[in-house]
Amino acid sequence: MKNFAVYEFQHDKADRVRFFRSQNANAPPHFHRCIEILYITEGYVDCEVNGSHFLCGKDEIVFVHKCGVHALAPAPRYKNFVLIIGPRYSDDFSGIFQTETLPAHLSDSVFNRTLQPYFRALDGENDAPELVVKGFIDIIIGNLLDHYDKVPATPTPNIGIIVAALNYIDNHYREPITLEQISGVFGYNKYYFSRLFNTYIGESLNGYINAVRIRNLVAEAKKQENPNLSELVFANGFDSMTTFYRNFSKYYDRPPTEVFRSR
Numbered sequence: 001m002k003n004f005a006v007y008e009f010q011h012d013k014a015d016r017v018r019f020f021r022s023q024n025a026n027a028p029p030h031f032h033r034c035i036e037i038l039y040i041t042e043g044y045v046d047c048e049v050n051g052s053h054f055l056c057g058k059d060e061i062v063f064v065h066k067c068g069v070h071a072l073a074p075a076p077r078y079k080n081f082v083l084i085i086g087p088r089y090s091d092d093f094s095g096i097f098q099t100e101t102l103p104a105h106l107s108d109s110v111f112n113r114t115l116q117p118y119f120r121a122l123d124g125e126n127d128a129p130e131l132v133v134k135g136f137i138d139i140i141i142g143n144l145l146d147h148y149d150k151v152p153a154t155p156t157p158n159i160g161i162i163v164a165a166l167n168y169i170d171n172h173y174r175e176p177i178t179l180e181q182i183s184g185v186f187g188y189n190k191y192y193f194s195r196l197f198n199t200y201i202g203e204s205l206n207g208y209i210n211a212v213r214i215r216n217l218v219a220e221a222k223k224q225e226n227p228n229l230s231e232l233v234f235a236n237g238f239d240s241m242t243t244f245y246r247n248f249s250k251y252y253d254r255p256p257t258e259v260f261r262s263r
């Protein structure tokens with residue numbers, strides 16, 4: 001599937017701190033309201049954060065501000081620590097990150113190694129007391145803010161409305177959704193809501209809805225032995241085969257039957 005930033009609602013709904021080790025993850029463009037910090041422990045990873053492309057190596061850090069679109073690919077392999085700070089925790093830093101934030105690529109490996117003990121302390125501590133976990137997070141972010149020059153942050157004053165709209169789409173994409181309907185659900189003028197959505201997501205409302213439908217349709221088809229295309233098309237909210245094919249071709253350069261066969 002071609003680049004399309006997927007909203008990872010599961011992180012926002014969990015609203016907690018997650019820390020885990022990962023390796024060779026190939027993550028397509030996605031975003032969420034959490035702050036995400038990746039500490040590379042081995043190898044290299046090809047990164048893109050908010051349109052900025054860079055190669056990140058051992059003892060370098062990737063910092064993703066909340067709602068930052070990011071994608072990862074092994075180059076050719078890597079291992080890392082992953083720290084995902086849910087909104088309940090990351091909102092503590094909202095005042096600090098209101099106008100400025102950290103660069104996406106934190107490349108001072110000598111300095112970063114001084115923080116490695118705190119990352120390792122979080123490893124396996126998901127059940128530790130909340131204040132202990134928060135203490136390690138404060139140390140990590142506090143030191144990063146003290147060491148690295150900050151960059152301008154994109155303000156996100158209406159992000160709660162956008163996240164609610166994305167959750168609404170995830171729950172109702174099988175149904176007809178119009179701009180008038182969804183803007184009414186959230187009490188906004190349709191023209192204002194359309195501009196707001198496009199500003200945050202970088203895609204029109206209809207374009208995003210149809211991309212969600214395509215993504216879910218393909219996922220369903222790959223679970224079936226002999227998927228019936230027309231049934232899947234209408235079950236996933238498309239009003240015609242023409243609309244489906246027009247949107248499908250935006251993200252895939254192969255016919256649906258070939259995409260469904262690929263596992």
